[in-house]
Amino acid sequence: MKATGIVRRIDELGRVVIPKEIRRTLRIREGDPLELFTDRDELMLKKYSPIASVDRFAEGTAKSLSEQSGLLAAISDSDVILAASGLGKKQLAGKTVSEKLTEIMLSRRCYAASKAESGDILPVTSEQSGEYTAQVIVPIVAGGDCLGTVILLATEEGAVLESPAVKLARLTADIIANQFE
8 A cells, every 4th residue: 555645634524535636546536436445443445346346247248249249359447448358458458448438438428430431549548559440339337327338349451340249349238237237
């Protein structure tokens, strides 16, 4: 654990303000759920991710999605790529999601693009290293909250992800979302 040197007092309602710098660094936004842990005389806060609680399910789902589509498939929560399967998975797994992917989540809208059709390929991670030629991004929405995304990526020159790939990504997002409703 890293000491920050910041001290805060608890108000009469038991509230503590988390400094803006820490919220920005940990990507904690207003309304985000936090888990509380205690260990003897320590209190720890952790950003809660419902999808991370079913990480084995996410791994199996990404693997099945990749096998069925023949593409690189990934599943993220609101902060990190939790699971990836297919050629290039090591470039994604465990990486922080990009600001553009966060915007897709906040908009709760699907995004599809292909370089062959002059589309704008969005970076998926904050340290994008893959060269993708087509992508489909589908938010996972449960109970009105966006929990993460299902992502399909192609690397072949001239790739265009047709309607079946989009439908497969949407179906996968719906199945994951149904785990939380």
